[in-house]
Amino acid sequence: MAYKNYILVCGGTGCESSKSDELFKALHQQAEAQGVKNDVQIVKTGCFGFCEKGPIVKVLPQESFYVEVKPEDAKEIVAEQVVKGREVKRLLYRKGEKADSNVKIEDIEFYQKQFRVVLRNCGVINPENIDEYIAREGYTGLERALFKMKPDDIVNELKVSGLRGRGGAGFPTWLKWDLTKKAPGDVKYVVCNADEGDPGAYMNRSTIEGDPHSLIEAMIICGYTIGARQGYIYIRAEYPLAIERLKIAIRQAKEYGLLGTNILGSGFDFDLEIRLGAGAFVCGEETALLRSLEGNRGMPVPKPPFPAISGLWKKPTVINNVETYVNISVIMSKGAQWYAKIGTEKSRGTKTFALTGKIQNSGLVEVPMGTTLREIIFDIGGGIRGGKKFKGVQTGGPSGGIITAESLDQPISYESLTALGSMMGSGGMIIMDEDDCVVDIAKFYMAFCVDESCGKCAPCRIGTNQMHAILDKISKGQGTEDDLAKLEKIGKAMTKASLCMLGGSAANPTLSTLRHFREEYLEHIRDHKCRAGKCKDLVVYEIDAAKCIGCGLCARKCPVPCIAGEKKQPHVIDQARCIKCGECYKACKFGAVIKK
Amino acid sequence: MPVAQIEFSGELMDFIEEWKEKPGNLIMLLHRIQEEFGYIPREAAEKLSRIIGLPLAKIYGVITFYHFFKTTKPGKHRISICLGTACYLRGSQDLLDETQSILNIKGDEITDDGLFSIDAVRCLGCCGLAPVLMIDNEIYGKVVKEQLPEIIAKYRSN
Numbered sequence: 067m068a069y070k071n072y073i074l075v076c077g078g079t080g081c082e083s084s085k086s087d088e089l090f091k092a093l094h095q096q097a098e099a100q101g102v103k104n105d106v107q108i109v110k111t112g113c114f115g116f117c118e119k120g121p122i123v124k125v126l127p128q129e130s131f132y133v134e135v136k137p138e139d140a141k142e143i144v145a146e147q148v149v150k151g152r153e154v155k156r157l158l159y160r161k162g163e164k165a166d167s168n169v170k171i172e173d174i175e176f177y178q179k180q181f182r183v184v185l186r187n188c189g190v191i192n193p194e195n196i197d198e199y200i201a202r203e204g205y206t207g208l209e210r211a212l213f214k215m216k217p218d219d220i221v222n223e224l225k226v227s228g229l230r231g232r233g234g235a236g237f238p239t240w241l242k243w244d245l246t247k248k249a250p251g252d253v254k255y256v257v258c259n260a261d262e263g264d265p266g267a268y269m270n271r272s273t274i275e276g277d278p279h280s281l282i283e284a285m286i287i288c289g290y291t292i293g294a295r296q297g298y299i300y301i302r303a304e305y306p307l308a309i310e311r312l313k314i315a316i317r318q319a320k321e322y323g324l325l326g327t328n329i330l331g332s333g334f335d336f337d338l339e340i341r342l343g344a345g346a347f348v349c350g351e352e353t354a355l356l357r358s359l360e361g362n363r364g365m366p367v368p369k370p371p372f373p374a375i376s377g378l379w380k381k382p383t384v385i386n387n388v389e390t391y392v393n394i395s396v397i398m399s400k401g402a403q404w405y406a407k408i409g410t411e412k413s414r415g416t417k418t419f420a421l422t423g424k425i426q427n428s429g430l431v432e433v434p435m436g437t438t439l440r441e442i443i444f445d446i447g448g449g450i451r452g453g454k455k456f457k458g459v460q461t462g463g464p465s466g467g468i469i470t471a472e473s474l475d476q477p478i479s480y481e482s483l484t485a486l487g488s489m490m491g492s493g494g495m496i497i498m499d500e501d502d503c504v505v506d507i508a509k510f511y512m513a514f515c516v517d518e519s520c521g522k523c524a525p526c527r528i529g530t531n532q533m534h535a536i537l538d539k540i541s542k543g544q545g546t547e548d549d550l551a552k553l554e555k556i557g558k559a560m561t562k563a564s565l566c567m568l569g570g571s572a573a574n575p576t577l578s579t580l581r582h583f584r585e586e587y588l589e590h591i592r593d594h595k596c597r598a599g600k601c602k603d604l605v606v607y608e609i610d611a612a613k614c615i616g617c618g619l620c621a622r623k624c625p626v627p628c629i630a631g632e633k634k635q636p637h638v639i640d641q642a643r644c645i646k647c648g649e650c651y652k653a654c655k656f657g658a659v660i661k662k
Numbered sequence: 663m664p665v666a667q668i669e670f671s672g673e674l675m676d677f678i679e680e681w682k683e684k685p686g687n688l689i690m691l692l693h694r695i696q697e698e699f700g701y702i703p704r705e706a707a708e709k710l711s712r713i714i715g716l717p718l719a720k721i722y723g724v725i726t727f728y729h730f731f732k733t734t735k736p737g738k739h740r741i742s743i744c745l746g747t748a749c750y751l752r753g754s755q756d757l758l759d760e761t762q763s764i765l766n767i768k769g770d771e772i773t774d775d776g777l778f779s780i781d782a783v784r785c786l787g788c789c790g791l792a793p794v795l796m797i798d799n800e801i802y803g804k805v806v807k808e809q810l811p812e813i814i815a816k817y818r819s820n
Contacts, residue, residue: 080789083791117790117791263784265784305787342690344693344729346727346729361687362724422789422792423752502751
């Protein structure tokens with residue numbers, strides 16, 4: 067039965083947090099109440115990516131793109147669009163502020179430079195219905211693999227596609243699979259790393275929430291290729307929605323004969339199990355993840371031997387991250403030739419990024435490799451919030467580095483980001499503006515690494531603590547110029563001598579900010595000044611007597627209180643007692659409180 | 663030493679039975695226990711040790727390694743404040759400080775009335791709404807310090 071309208075409601079975590087679930091229910095109630103429930107199908111989809119403006123609703127066939135929709139808007143959407151066939155103009159996304167500047171999805175700058183391969187089904191299908199995935203060529207890649215290709219053909223297909231691991235360093239995927247396939251042993255495993263621990267990155271979560279079958283399909287293909295019968299998805303316990311959708315998807319795949327024994331009558335058996343992480347960043351490191359899967363403390367072990375030879379329970383194991391697998395489902399259904407045309411020569415395909423921080427349009431984006439940072443930040447992301455000045459972008463999270471304005475025109479690839487002192491990482495992209503202090507940020511990331519260091523190897527365990535202590539000293543205005551040399555020395559030692567990439571990359575944020583913003587470090591040290599005003603110990607609040615009208619608002623807001631003055635006379639802050647909370651600065655309506 | 667007693671529900675026992683023989687089951691079992699009690703009481707860890715025949719030291723080694731597992735009882739309402747990078751840049755440290763000051767608790771403490779505890783967490787995954795905090799399962803986005811007393815008050819009465 068064809069429906070008059072289809073209403074797609076975003077069911078990603080971002081939008082669900084803004085009550086998209088209530089909206090979804092309200093739309094159902096309204097369709098029922100207004101007697102049109104047979105005219106409209108209301109679907110909860112995965113992430114549209116435009117999280118800044120959530121909850122997002124798209125209505126077909128008109129392609130109406132509604133933003134910031136509230137449960138109260140359900141009545142109007144049903145009454146206008148379903149009953150009368152008219153768009154609800156006030157909810158449409160607007161380009162600029164003018165009321166008549168409503169635009170359709172293809173005209174929105176946020177989507178124009180994007181190219182969705184990994185996220186092709188997110189915001190399009192209902193992730194809890196396997197039929198919708200199948201209708202979009204789902205599981206055709208598996209069919210092709212099982213009935214038309216030998217394992218060697220699949221390895222070759224991946225080689226032609228040029229796919230490299232999306233979790234970090236960009237190891238060629240075909241090689242990983244080939245090594246595992248050739249490794250001796252009857253029992254082998256397929257593992258998916260969905261332990262997305264980089265704070266500020268949520269690409270994998272959105273992908274699983276929006277399109278779980280595309281991960282499952284690729285893992286089955288991997289099992290067939292390397293000769294494994296069991297797979298594990300290791301996913302963050304903090305992702306309840308993604309876990310739930312995976313469970314539903316696995317159950318449906320079993321019902322359809324896509325998982326279990328004798329898959330699609332091919333004689334190949336494969337099963338999948340979900341295992342939960344427990345909040346340890348180091349488990350993003352593959353050998354640590356495997357120890358955790360075995361039920362142990364997640365501590366890395368030296369490589370070699372690589373997991374391809376000795377992985378889970380010492381058996382040959384392929385371990386890839388979510389995005390890598392999802393790419394494989396597309397490569398297998400559309401063909402390696404098609405895929406290899408996307409991206410740059412050494413970095414093929416697309417990359418998803420979680421664009422967050424001081425950016426106008428926070429959200430989930432996917433672009434072909436080779437897109438420039440400027441295009442991502444300014445064209446797709448809409449530039450910096452509140453007209454502030456761009457300072458830098460952190461890629462690769464606590465393992466990456468800061469990239470500054472002069473490198474914005476660099477096309478993105480594994481090599482270019484590494485050359486800039488950062489890394490591709492899993493895809494977090496955090497934008498900083500002039501109000502952010504590099505010392506504060508370096509300290510923030512180092513505190514994270516201190517917390518997350520597993521403690522096994524000395525360079526990381528001791529090095530992160532020492533670097534954090536020095537950064538803390540600098541942020542308090544007690545640092546010396548020698549400290550900068552010390553930071554670099556310890557950082558280099560950690561990079562070289564740590565057992566795994568957590569320690570090996572923990573110094574990156576500090577080293578890269580030191581390289582690009584040494585002047586700011588020196589200001590903290592020599593002038594005891596934090597130009598962004600983030601390092602509280604260095605900020606001084608004063609009242610400009612010429613501007614102060616003596617209204618007393620600041621004195622009333624001061625929690626200490628340490629501001630005194632007669633009515634209608636200029637007030638004064640007692641510096642000895644000031645706790646630098648900044649309440650007076652925020653309260654003053656006359657710009658009389660100055661932050662130095 | 664007398665063995666401390668703790669009651670496991672039928673569902674929890676079924677789960678343990680189902681997972682008992684699976685390799686690498688410890689973390690999954692601990693998740694299930696924490697789901698039942700809100701944390702992992704020492705008695706529960708001792709009981710698990712007896713059921714699956716794993717030394718208590720090994721179980722505690724795992725519990726204390728992972729941030730997700732708690733060894734102290736949380737408040738009735740758990741306030742999770744996101745300190746992921748996106749939220750941090752948009753001021754979530756201030757939210758954490760202010761919440762601690764309003765409730766007069768720090769770290770793993772719970773309020774005297776047992777109503778609240780605070781967790782500083784890393785990334786709740788809705789960075790578009792930064793800064794974000796979550797009370798029980800309700801998410802509050804784009805929070806400013808001034809809203810905190812009102813948000814917290816909603817949970818005081820129940």
